[in-house]
Amino acid sequence: MPEPSVIRTEHLYKQYETEAGPVPVLKDVNLEIRSGEFVAVMGPSGSGKSTFMNILGCLDLPTSGKYVLDGRDVATLDKNQLAHLRNEVIGFVFQGYNLLPRANLVDNVALPLVYAGVGHDKRNAMARELLDRVGLATFERYAPNQISGGQQQRIAIARALINSPRLILADEPTGNLDSATSHEIMKLFVALNRQDGITIVLVTHEADIAAHARRLVKFVDGRVTHDGAMAPAMSEEAPA
Amino acid sequence: MIGPMLEEAWHAIGANRLRAFLTMLGMMIGVAAVIMMMAVGQGAQFMVDQSIASMGSNLFIVLSGSTTSGGVRLGSGAIPTLTTGDAEAIAELPSIAAVAPVSPGSAQLVYGANNWATSVMGTTPSFLDVRDWPLTSGNVFSESDVRAGTRVVLLGSTVVKNLFVDEDPVGKTIRIRQSPFQVIGVLAAKGQSLDGRDQDDTALIPVTTAQRKVFGSQFPGTVRFIMAQATSAQAMVTAERDMEQLLRQRHHLPDRADDDFDIRNLTALANAQAETTRVMSLMLGAIASISLLVGGIGIMNIMLVSVTERTREIGIRVAIGARERDILVQFLLEAIIISVIGCLVGVVLGVGAAVVANLVAKLAVVITGTSIMLAFCVAAAVGIFFGFYPANKAARLKPIDALRHQ
Numbered sequence: 311m312p313e314p315s316v317i318r319t320e321h322l323y324k325q326y327e328t329e330a331g332p333v334p335v336l337k338d339v340n341l342e343i344r345s346g347e348f349v350a351v352m353g354p355s356g357s358g359k360s361t362f363m364n365i366l367g368c369l370d371l372p373t374s375g376k377y378v379l380d381g382r383d384v385a386t387l388d389k390n391q392l393a394h395l396r397n398e399v400i401g402f403v404f405q406g407y408n409l410l411p412r413a414n415l416v417d418n419v420a421l422p423l424v425y426a427g428v429g430h431d432k433r434n435a436m437a438r439e440l441l442d443r444v445g446l447a448t449f450e451r452y453a454p455n456q457i458s459g460g461q462q463q464r465i466a467i468a469r470a471l472i473n474s475p476r477l478i479l480a481d482e483p484t485g486n487l488d489s490a491t492s493h494e495i496m497k498l499f500v501a502l503n504r505q506d507g508i509t510i511v512l513v514t515h516e517a518d519i520a521a522h523a524r525r526l527v528k529f530v531d532g533r534v535t536h537d538g539a540m541a542p543a544m545s546e547e548a549p550a
Numbered sequence: 551m552i553g554p555m556l557e558e559a560w561h562a563i564g565a566n567r568l569r570a571f572l573t574m575l576g577m578m579i580g581v582a583a584v585i586m587m588m589a590v591g592q593g594a595q596f597m598v599d600q601s602i603a604s605m606g607s608n609l610f611i612v613l614s615g616s617t618t619s620g621g622v623r624l625g626s627g628a629i630p631t632l633t634t635g636d637a638e639a640i641a642e643l644p645s646i647a648a649v650a651p652v653s654p655g656s657a658q659l660v661y662g663a664n665n666w667a668t669s670v671m672g673t674t675p676s677f678l679d680v681r682d683w684p685l686t687s688g689n690v691f692s693e694s695d696v697r698a699g700t701r702v703v704l705l706g707s708t709v710v711k712n713l714f715v716d717e718d719p720v721g722k723t724i725r726i727r728q729s730p731f732q733v734i735g736v737l738a739a740k741g742q743s744l745d746g747r748d749q750d751d752t753a754l755i756p757v758t759t760a761q762r763k764v765f766g767s768q769f770p771g772t773v774r775f776i777m778a779q780a781t782s783a784q785a786m787v788t789a790e791r792d793m794e795q796l797l798r799q800r801h802h803l804p805d806r807a808d809d810d811f812d813i814r815n816l817t818a819l820a821n822a823q824a825e826t827t828r829v830m831s832l833m834l835g836a837i838a839s840i841s842l843l844v845g846g847i848g849i850m851n852i853m854l855v856s857v858t859e860r861t862r863e864i865g866i867r868v869a870i871g872a873r874e875r876d877i878l879v880q881f882l883l884e885a886i887i888i889s890v891i892g893c894l895v896g897v898v899l900g901v902g903a904a905v906v907a908n909l910v911a912k913l914a915v916v917i918t919g920t921s922i923m924l925a926f927c928v929a930a931a932v933g934i935f936f937g938f939y940p941a942n943k944a945a946r947l948k949p950i951d952a953l954r955h956q
Contacts, residue, residue, distance in 0.1 A: 369869060369949040390873050397871020408866045408953075412565050424554045425871040469870065 314381070316477050316509045317343040317366060322375035324361055335361045336372070337532040343511065345476065348503040350520035350540070351513045353529030359513050360481060362529065366511060367400055367479045368392045380476060397425050401470025401508075405482040407462040409454040409469075415441060416450040419468045426473060440468040444498065460491035467498060471508075478502065480512045484519050496522045555876075559883040562856075573852045574892035580842030581896025581929050582903060587838040588921040589904035591831020593914035598827045602820040604740040604749060606681040608647075608780040609817050612640070612793065614772070615810035630772035631801060631810045634757060637674075637776045639796055645789035647781045650677035651773040653757050655765040659713060660725040666712040670703075670726060670753045672760020672773075678737075680779045688720040688735030691756055699758035703731040706750040707739040727764055731755065786815065839928070845892065846932035853885050853940035864944055865952030878945035885937020886930070893929040897922055 324336040335358045343349055353359045364370040365377060368384055377384050380399050384392065396402075409418045420437035428436070441447045444464040446457070454462055463483060470478055480499065484492035500522050502508045514520050521540065528536035563570045614631040637651035653672035658665055671677075675690045691702045703726065710719050719733045740749040755764065757773065780789040790813055797811050857864070864877055901922070904915045 364950050367869065369953065390875075393868070393871055393873040393876075396869060402869050404953075408862075408869070410863060410866065412561060421867070422870045424558075425867075425873070425876055430554065473871075 315342045315344050316380055317341065318378040320376040322365065322377060323373045324365065325373050335532055339534055341527065341534060343509060345509055346507050347525055348510045348523045349512065349525045349527055350523035351511060351527045351529065352520055357529040358532040359529045363479055363481050363513055367402060368395050397422055398473050399476055401475035401478045403466050403470050403478060403480040403483045405485040407466045409462055409465060411454055414451050414453055415446065415465050418454065418465055419472055421469060422473050436472055440471055444468045460487055460494060463487065463495055475508065477509045480510065482513055482515065484514065492519060555879055555883055558880060559887055562884055563887060569852060570888055573848050573888050574895065576845030576848035577889050577892025577929055578896040578899055580845035581893050581925050582900035583838035583841045584835060584925045585897060585900025585922060586903045587834035589915040589917045590907065590913055591834045592916035592918065592921065594827050595831055596916050597914050598824045601743060602824060605743065605816060605820060606779065607817060608783055608786055609680065610778045610780065610790065611814045611816055612776040612778060613812040613814065614774065615812060630769045632773050632776055633771045634773060635771065636797060636800060637773065639800060640776065640778055640793055643789065643792045643796065645780055645785040645792050646778050648676045648679040648779045650674050650680045650777045651757055652677065652775050652777060653760045653765065653773045655760065657727050657764065659709065659753060661713040661722065664713045666709055668709050668751050668753055670755060670760065670764065672755050672757040674757055677754065677777065680777045683740065684738045685735045686738050690735060696756040696758055699756060699762050701729060701731045701759060702734045702756065704735045704737055704754040705733055706737050706752040708748055708751040709753055710736055729763060790815065842929060842932060846936040849885050849889055849933055850936035850940060853881060853937055857881060857940050857944040861947060861952050861955035864947055865949060865955060868949040869953055874945040878941045881941035881944045882934065882937050885941065886933050889929055889933025893926050896929065897926060
């Protein structure tokens with residue numbers, strides 16, 4: 311029996327209105343991602359992969375077409391329901407980490423729980439557990455600018471995990487990191503996918519980063535030009 | 551939910567202390583100015599109200615008229631046209647509640663080694679009704695004292711202070727222009743009149759005693775003026791008309807002749823002054839409110855800057871699940887915290903300034919809980935009102951635009 315789909319898009323279109331007229335960014339994207347998959351999305355700049363990620367994360371809405379997330383057609387949901395999905399179903403990891411500079415690491419990790427209405431003590435306990443899991447338990451009172459980029463990205467991953475999401479959307483999470491740190495971060499993603507069964511969609515430019523995934527989707531000029539299992543030569547991934 | 555939000559807002563304010571303080575300063579000055587101005591305005595009003603109350607209500611004063619003698623026009627009271635008979639006739643009018651003829655003069659009062667010059671007024675017992683003037687001890691002289699012209703006197707509190715050191719004046723005998731008078735009562739203190747005279751620096755004696763035995767008169771039975779009290783504020787117009795008709799009739803004035811008396815409405819004058827004070831205190835409050843408004847605009851200004859600066863933060867919060875309402879509440883709370891703290895400090899400053907004004911500049915101030923509550927509520931409302939627009943702007947940012955903001 312096939313796993314239920316976490317993400318399904320049908321004839322997804324997105325265009326931006328500019329002074330020079332509408333600019334199509336996504337053209338008829340049909341994609342289904344099942345629970346437990348680890349998908350790498352690649353493509354040149356301007357191919358529409360970031361826009362696609364934003365739509366998947368309910369941060370942006372498609373111009374036309376259908377997007378079903380976790381069994382719900384997002385077009386039918388109101389703003390509060392979308393906020394709820396972002397809070398409890400999706401975990402975001404960004405290239406620029408996007409931590410709150412004023413808050414310490416525990417508070418940063420616990421922030422999604424504030425919007426989920428979890429009490430202070432429980433929030434902090436859960437955040438500490440995750441800090442421990444990403445290996446930064448001793449840094450909990452530090453501010454984000456006091457730790458390295460790789461450590462900040464670990465904090466961002468811990469924050470993405472705190473509401474036990476079904477799906478992690480990572481938009482070039484290693485884009486700002488050196489290669490050794492990048493592979494450390496990727497090991498963490500692989501572990502989350504293999505051990506916790508979290509579905510991961512990862513956008514990257516680098517083939518060796520993409521190689522940690524099991525499925526490869528390539529975007530060119532707003533269309534999916536390749537969709538299939540990671541090529542054997544590329545899938546010599548690091549052990550989980 | 552509101553707990554962590556308050557904490558967040560507090561941290562956000564703390565991250566920019568100087569800016570938050572300057573924003574609060576606008577509110578502080580506004581609230582302090584409103585409280586201060588209301589205190590001074592209400593103080594002035596209180597003073598006027600008190601003076602009016604001490605004068606007696608619905609009051610007329612009827613002065614004897616002027617005369618022209620060889621082309622020289624003399625002022626009111628120059629010829630003695632009013633008599634105690636006029637006063638008795640006025641008292642019969644249905645629109646008049648009480649009447650007192652007054653024959654004033656000034657005299658030296660002596661008790662033992664002390665002496666004091668004061669105004670001595672010959673009048674009737676109803677003078678105390680007309681002026682709403684109670685006694686603190688002793689009794690009022692009676693109608694029979696007035697008929698007989700006995701030598702009895704009621705003393706004002708200033709006179710008592712100057713003649714008697716620690717003694718009870720009632721029952722003692724003092725001398726007025728060498729004649730012995732028995733003190734039969736002491737008047738309650740009334741304080742200053744509207745024009746600043748000490749109303750307590752006076753002595754009251756029966757009108758007949760004044761006319762016959764103290765001041766004497768070329769025209770026996772005449773009085774300088776008559777005080778009359780109308781039955782109510784509504785009866786004032788009728789009372790004035792009735793008195794004029796009555797006096798013209800009694801003085802046998804032909805239709806063409808001018809009045810040989812002058813009726814003045816004291817209450818109308820006092821009310822005009824009270825109205826002036828009220829308008830002044832309202833104006834002060836209105837001007838002070840403008841600074842409150844400016845303070846509110848300051849809050850809006852800073853919150854708009856804050857929203858722009860923190861657009862990316864808003865994007866992050868939205869991406870991890872903040873609803874529009876959460877963002878709205880977050881920024882609104884910041885505005886409210888700033889305005890409420892500004893307000894509280896402003897209340898303290900305003901009350902302090904009012905107290906200092908009272909002590910140093912001797913200004914009459916009245917600080918009421920109502921005026922403090924009013925200033926506080928208005929300021930809090932200003933904070934919410936001016937905080938709402940920036941907060942709403944933040945809440946309505948598109949997540950993707952907010953997140954891309956550099």
